[in-house]
Amino acid sequence: xxxxxxxxxxxxxxxxxxxxxxxxxxxxxxxxxxxxxxxxxxxxxxxxxxxxxxxxxxxxxxxxxxxxxxxxxxxxxxxxxxxxxxxxxxxxxxxxxxxxxxxxxxxxxxxxxxxxxxxxxxxxxxxxxxxxxxxxxxxxxxxxxxxx
Amino acid sequence: xxxxxxxxxxxxxxxxxxxxxxxxxxxxxxxxxxxxxxxxxxxxxxxxxxxxxxxxxxxxxxxxxxxxxxxxxxxxxxxxxxxxxxxxxxxxxxxxxxxxxxxxxxxxxxxxxxxxxxxxxxxxxxxxxxxxxxxxxxxxxxxxxxxxxxxxxxxxxxxxxxxxxxxxxxxxxxxxxxxxxxxxxxxxxxxxxxxxxxxxxxxxxxxxxxxxxxxxxxxxxxxxxxxxxxxxxxxxxxxxxxxxxxxxxxxxxxxxxxxxxxxxxxxxxxxxxxxxxxxxxxxxxxxxxxxxxxxxxxxxxxxxxxxxxxxxxxxxxxxxxxxxxxxxxxxxxxxxxxxxxxxxxxxxxxxxxxxxxxxxxxxxxxxxxxxxxxxxxxxxxxxxxxxxxxxxxxxxxxxxxxxxxxxxxxxxxxxxxxxxxxxxxxxxxxxxxxxxxxxxxxxxxxxxxxxxxxxxxxxxxxxxxxxxxxxxxxxxxxxxxxxxxxxxxxxxxxxxxxxxxxxxxxxxxx
Numbered sequence: 001x002x003x004x005x006x007x008x009x010x011x012x013x014x015x016x017x018x019x020x021x022x023x024x025x026x027x028x029x030x031x032x033x034x035x036x037x038x039x040x041x042x043x044x045x046x047x048x049x050x051x052x053x054x055x056x057x058x059x060x061x062x063x064x065x066x067x068x069x070x071x072x073x074x075x076x077x078x079x080x081x082x083x084x085x086x087x088x089x090x091x092x093x094x095x096x097x098x099x100x101x102x103x104x105x106x107x108x109x110x111x112x113x114x115x116x117x118x119x120x121x122x123x124x125x126x127x128x129x130x131x132x133x134x135x136x137x138x139x140x141x142x143x144x145x146x147x148x
Numbered sequence: 149x150x151x152x153x154x155x156x157x158x159x160x161x162x163x164x165x166x167x168x169x170x171x172x173x174x175x176x177x178x179x180x181x182x183x184x185x186x187x188x189x190x191x192x193x194x195x196x197x198x199x200x201x202x203x204x205x206x207x208x209x210x211x212x213x214x215x216x217x218x219x220x221x222x223x224x225x226x227x228x229x230x231x232x233x234x235x236x237x238x239x240x241x242x243x244x245x246x247x248x249x250x251x252x253x254x255x256x257x258x259x260x261x262x263x264x265x266x267x268x269x270x271x272x273x274x275x276x277x278x279x280x281x282x283x284x285x286x287x288x289x290x291x292x293x294x295x296x297x298x299x300x301x302x303x304x305x306x307x308x309x310x311x312x313x314x315x316x317x318x319x320x321x322x323x324x325x326x327x328x329x330x331x332x333x334x335x336x337x338x339x340x341x342x343x344x345x346x347x348x349x350x351x352x353x354x355x356x357x358x359x360x361x362x363x364x365x366x367x368x369x370x371x372x373x374x375x376x377x378x379x380x381x382x383x384x385x386x387x388x389x390x391x392x393x394x395x396x397x398x399x400x401x402x403x404x405x406x407x408x409x410x411x412x413x414x415x416x417x418x419x420x421x422x423x424x425x426x427x428x429x430x431x432x433x434x435x436x437x438x439x440x441x442x443x444x445x446x447x448x449x450x451x452x453x454x455x456x457x458x459x460x461x462x463x464x465x466x467x468x469x470x471x472x473x474x475x476x477x478x479x480x481x482x483x484x485x486x487x488x489x490x491x492x493x494x495x496x497x498x499x500x501x502x503x504x505x506x507x508x509x510x511x512x513x514x515x516x517x518x519x520x521x522x523x524x525x526x527x528x529x530x531x532x533x534x535x536x537x538x539x540x541x542x543x544x545x546x547x548x549x550x551x552x553x554x555x556x557x558x559x560x561x562x563x564x565x566x567x568x569x570x571x572x573x574x575x576x577x578x579x580x581x582x583x584x585x586x587x588x589x590x591x592x593x594x595x596x597x598x599x600x601x602x603x604x605x606x607x608x609x610x611x612x613x614x615x616x617x618x619x620x621x622x623x624x625x626x627x628x629x630x631x632x633x634x635x636x637x638x639x640x641x642x643x644x645x646x647x648x649x650x651x652x653x654x655x656x657x658x
Contacts, residue, residue, distance in 0.1 A: 002582050009319060016326055019341060028336055032608050035333035035340055038600040042329065046322040053315045075372040079574060082364065082549050086570050089553060090563060098550050105546035109376065116543075124547055128554055137202050138558035141566070 003057055010050045017043030081105045093143030094132075098125040155277055158509025162517060167207045171514055174211035175521045178218020181235075183533050184544065185226055185375060188235035189219035189464075190587065191362035193484040195548075197355060197491075198555040205492040206507050210514040212488050214522075216481050217269055217464045217515065220424065221522045224261045224457060225533050228254060237424035237460040240432040244445065244452030251448050255392035260450055261457045262526035263394075264406055268458030269519040271410035272417070272465025276472075276512055280501060283473035287498040290474070292609065293617050296602035297626040298420065298476045299595040304630060305421025306479075306588050308638050313583045320585040324592025327352045328600070335604065347564045354487045354593055356556050356569035361586040362480070363552040364569070365576020367545055372581065376541040394450075402454040405435055413459030417466025419633060420478035421591075424460040424467075426637070431459030465515065472496050472508060476595070480587035483594040 020043045024036030081101065088097035099121055106117035132138045161167070181192030192215050200208035223234030228245035241261065248257040290298075307317035330341045331351030342348040370376065409431040416427035435455035436445040445452045470476045475497035477483040489496050494504060501508040556569040576586050610616035617623050 005578055005582055009323075013322075013326075016341075024338070024340060025336075032335070033604045035336050035338045037604065039326070039329050039340065042322055042325045046319065046326065049315055049318045049322065053319060056315065071372060071374055071377075074374070074376065075368050075577065078368060078371045078545065078549075079577075081546070082570060082573065085549060085553060086567060089557075089566070094554055094557070098554070102546050102550065105549075106543065109542040109546065110540065120543060120547070124550060128550065131199070132554060132558055135202070138198065139561040140554065141557045141561075141563070 003054065006050060006054045006057060010047065010054065013043060013046035013050055017047060077108060078105075081108070089141045091144050094140040095125050095129055096143070097141070098128065151277060151281060154281075154505060154509045155513055157505065158511070158513035159516075161206060161506050161510035162210065162514040166204070167210055167510070167514065168517070170203065170207040170211040171214050171518055172521055174214025175218045175518055175525060177211075178215040179222035179225075179522070179525060179529075179533060180536055181215060182219035182222025182238070183225055183234050183536050185230075185232045185234055185370070185541075187366060187548075188223075188237075188362070188481070189216045190358070190480040190484055190590070191366055192219060193481055193488075194355065194358035195363045195551055195555055197484060197488055198558045200488070201491075201558070205494065206510050208492070209485075209488060209507065209511055210518075212485060213468075213511055213515065214518045216485060217461065217518065218522055220269075220461045220464050221262065221265045221526050222533065224265070225258065225526075225530065226537055228257045228261065228453075229534065230537060237428055237463075238456070239425065240428040240456035240460075241453055243432065243456075244447070244449050247446070247448035248450070248453060252391070253448070256394040256398055257450075257453055258530055259392070259527055260394050260398055260402065260454055262523055264402070264409070264454040264457035265461045265526065266519050266523040267406045268410045268413055268461030269465055269522070270516065271407075271458075272414050272462040273512065273515040273519065275414050275462075276465055276468055276515070280469055280473055280508075280512070283469055284498050284501050287474050289622055290498065291620070292602040292605035293620055293623040294626055295474075295476075296599055296606055297617065297623050297630065298470075298474060299599040299602065301626060301630040301633070302420030302470075302476055302478055302595060303588065303592060305419060305633050305637060306423075306585070306591060307421075308634050309422065309426055316583050317585045317588050320579065320588040321592040324589040324594075325596040325599075327357065327589075328593050328596025334601070347562070351597075352568070352593070353560070353565055354483075354590075355559050356565040357572045357593060358480075358484055358487070358590050359552050359556050360569040360572025361576035361579070361590060363548060364573025365580055365586060367548050368573060368577035369580040370541060371545060372577070376545060398450050402451050405451045405454045406458045408434065408438075409455045409458030410462040413462030414466040416459070417463030417478075418469050419637075420470050420476055422463075422633075422637065423479045424463040427463035428456035428460040431455040461519075468515075472500060472511075473498060475500070475598075477591065480590045483591050486594060 016039065020036050020039035024039055025034035026036045026040065028034045081104065085097060085101040088100055092100070102121035102124055103118065106120060110117055129140060133140050177196060178189070178192065181187055181189060193212055196215060197212065200211060219235055220237055223238035224241045224245065226232050226234040227238045227241040228249050231242050231246040233239045233242055245257050245261065248254065303321050307314055307321060330348055332339050332349055339349065412431050412434060413427040416422045416430060417424065432452060432455050435451050436442045439445065439451060467478045467482050470478050471482045471486060475486070475495060477486045486496065494507065552569060553566055557566045559565065579586050606616060617627065
């Protein structure tokens with residue numbers, strides 16, 4: 001996974017550099033340094049250092065060597081819940097999505113505490129709504145049907 | 149006398165009831181942020197920055213600064229009672245703090261850490277009061293070459309402190325620089341990496357990235373490392389009645405430790421990129437090497453707790469100097485503070501204190517008051533924070549996701565920024581997992597546009613010649629200082645980190 005992450009970064013660095021060289025000018029018409037100057041420096045440096053880091057990893061033979069033994073399942077569940085929450089916010093708006101997200105997330109993560117979980121799921125959106133919408137006059141995400 | 153008059157004016161601004169309220173809220177929130185393991189001041193600042201949008205700029209900046217230095221106070225409570233540092237700058241406090249608690253001296257340890265934090269923070273603010281105007285004077289002779297070099301100094305210092313994985317630090321910084329180039333080029337008006345999207349014309353906004361990396365990224369990593377499964381069963385109980393206060397011996401034996409820790413911490417804090425974590429580890433090591441009984445360090449020596457505590461608080465004050473006088477943040481936390489300044493249309497730099505005396509001196513004066521408030525809160529509200537430690541991470545986690553998402557949306561009412569924040573959170577998790585530096589990324593994202601502009605201006609002035617960097621006296625000095633720091637800081641840190649968990653430097657800069 002470590003190598004895969006580095007290869008993904010290398011691909012991004014190559015793509016970034018390609019645009020810097022192909023689409024962005026190094027100099028302006030007036031002879032000053034253009035918008036492509038800095039991105040080219042960064043892109044080339046990123047390719048070199050990422051390749052160096054990949055070679056380092058290969059040399060050490062650490063194909064899969066996370067420093068901390070951890071639980072992929074737990075983090076995958078939380079990431080999936082967070083992504084689901086992002087979709088729910090877009091569909092139902094901040095208030096309802098927050099209630100649904102917390103109800104589901106706490107049911108999965110904090111098992112057996114149904115009353116506490118529901119209380120938190122109801123209280124947090126209410127507090128956040130009061131704080132953001134009423135006290136601070138900030139924006140709460142509207143539901144998709146409100147926008148239509 | 150000018151400084152005294154300015155400070156009095158600042159005090160008159162800071163002491164208004166509403167600003168005092170914001171200051172107290174900031175101090176409390178900072179302590180809570182510090183108490184929660186896995187969340188440092190950068191995460192707290194990034195997540196709570198949107199909350200301050202409806203506020204007056206002076207009150208908001210005072211509140212955010214209080215969150216920043218308040219986190220240093222809070223982080224130690226878990227270091228002492230749970231052997232788990234609330235944030236990376238309080239790692240060194242576990243070495244003697246937890247053994248003290250296990251030996252039945254949790255009360256004196258908690259009081260002494262609060263006093264040490266107060267002394268470090270207050271000495272730091274006194275030094276800011278005296279030195280910030282001088283730094284402003286000096287920095288007025290700085291031009292684009294110096295600004296470019298200062299930005300590079302901050303990045304390089306942060307990267308070399310990462311240690312053996314410095315290549316990953318460089319990659320992190322380059323990602324930040326690359327993200328900083330997205331948007332319209334201000335000199336030519338040409339779009340860069342916008343791919344025809346109107347949302348990207350203004351560039352990639354700093355806040356969603358910072359909230360994603362520090363808020364969600366840290367949360368995902370905490371779940372990965374199983375923090376949500378571990379309860380707080382290991383929390384050491386402390387005696388609220390008897391043996392709560394330190395003995396005369398505790399005070400006497402640590403008085404010079406406080407002085408040394410404060411000065412060392414402040415100096416390290418002023419160096420862009422070094423930060424409070426490095427300061428606390430160096431102070432611990434220095435104190436151990438000066439001690440007549442170094443073998444007692446790590447077994448519950450009060451000086452071993454006091455030294456890192458004074459140093460990390462003094463360092464957080466010291467880090468305000470480059471921020472206020474140069475507009476160069478030295479760490480991820482001060483980068484978020486810089487973002488807050490920019491949001492209110494304020495540009496810290498050489499003329500900042502002259503052009504915004506009320507805000508600059510109001511902020512400095514508020515730090516005196518904030519440290520006093522934090523001393524009282526630290527001692528008398530310990531039971532409240534112990535209760536917060538007991539809130540299970542599996543309940544806290546989903547609530548943090550909610551605050552991150554809604555906080556990001558509230559800035560520009562943008563769903564794109566909110567999705568960007570979730571993306572940054574996932575990337576931040578992998579960065580944290582594989583030893584990259586989210587702090588370097590965020591710092592580079594903030595410093596990138598400034599560095600690019602300064603470099604292009606420099607090369608325009610010099611007609612493409614890099615000799616300008618050594619031709620000018622101020623820039624030559626900055627190069628010399630940078631070389632010295634890059635060569636000696638890792639050595640000092642290795643010396644400081646020997647046997648003291650020096651690996652925590654990876655988190656340095658947060």
